[in-house]
Amino acid sequence: MSSTHITVADVSGRFYPSFHSPLSMTRTRTLGDPAPETARDAVADGLESASVVTVFGRCEVDYEGRATSYLGPGDRMVVCKPDGTLLVHTNEQRTPVNWQPPGCEHAASLRNGSLALTSVRENPDERVEIGFQRVDAVVVYGMEDVEELELSGTEEDLRQRILDKPELIEDGFTPEETEYATDAGAADIVGTDTDGVRTVVELKRRRVGPTAAGQLRRYVDALERAGTEDVRGILVAPSITEGARTVLEEEGLGFVSLEP
Amino acid sequence: MSSTHITVADVSGRFYPSFHSPLSMTRTRTLGDPAPETARDAVADGLESASVVTVFGRCEVDYEGRATSYLGPGDRMVVCKPDGTLLVHTNEQRTPVNWQPPGCEHAASLRNGSLALTSVRENPDERVEIGFQRVDAVVVYGMEDVEELELSGTEEDLRQRILDKPELIEDGFTPEETEYATDAGAADIVGTDTDGVRTVVELKRRRVGPTAAGQLRRYVDALERAGTEDVRGILVAPSITEGARTVLEEEGLGFVSLEP
DNA sequence: ACATGCATTTCGCAT
């Protein structure tokens, strides 16, 4: 639009070295209310430089792939990550209203004089097209991030605790295999009880419903089909729903309450 | 930091009316490399004004709730939505590295002279603490968005097609109930086949594994437990895995290939 | 509030 916008963009768009790590490639460019051409160029440069590009503006979104969707005009926040991830966020919800998983090709262009973003991937063939009616801001952010998330309280942690202390399941329980492959998937823990009876343990880190009970049943059945005569099944979770209890009882399966 | 930064922030931080809809409350404020106090104030104002607040900077993240996590220092993009959603995005992946679902309380403060964000909720008690070592940019974006996503190709669409044309399942199939409640959950479609035999249909919009076969089995079993003598089960999906086929065969269940 | 299942689930891991 007017050259004023470009001037503002040039003022607010800056390069500077990282404050705490002098060798960092971190750099930030901020454009306020850019003209379409300015926005297109900034986005294209950002995509090329492996930066995270965020566009704030009013847009429409078309999606076609595993499903199909159309989103009418509204203010959104659009994020393109250098790994090929696309996010379209509205002003509510944790889940993006439209998105593309990592591995996509992103491109910026001008369509009828307005900024347009395209994200495509194959396998499956999927395409997201975003047409902007207005661009309020663009941030091109060259990020450095080497840290991994340290997460605890997972099902894996629960399993480790049981392997360290099998009596948490019941006295005399001896774990023998983890991730034991059956016809119907992998059972979390398989071992023997105090009487030497083969016992399948299914772990859940939170309260469970009928699905988990059915899953345990599948493994017990698979072991029986595979030739083991007597097989017990124990579901381990903090708690279970009434529906889960029904399935367990009908199938003669057990439940042990255990927090992750 | 230096007053230069504050000046830059003031230049790039602007308010303006929406370009295309004059009555819109849309407004955007962009700060580049703000001093901690400036950032804190902008974030606090944004949270108060029901805007989407996005902070680009180097930070650490602590989470405690259903699980526990720590994320060491790195460049991230942090989004606070007016519905209480929090997103912490790295430069890769579709899923935020840390987050908080809608309904949280967000607050901005200064900790040791640096910007800090806190997000808390109850039921379950969960808390995310973000400590910034550097703030590269802040965008406060007052969004207007009334459009709903129009999505097609869902399981619901597949069900409607079958109800309109039951012979897609097999000749003589007559749907009688949808979302039919059983002990073990709700069955998608229940009807009778050409011989009047009660038939449960489980729908999936994409290729399925053993889980879906087990789910169908649960419903068939529940109907039999509930008194129906002979019950058939049919899994409807574009395709199934070998593991799913095994379960279906062992349980005498059928499969019909159908695309959504 | 709880139960239940879908989701353009995403993601990681094993085959």
Next chain:
DNA sequence: ATGCGAAGTGCATGT
């Protein structure tokens, strides 16, 4: 590439 299940799953819907 496909199969399989976990996830701090999120989310809508029904009770």
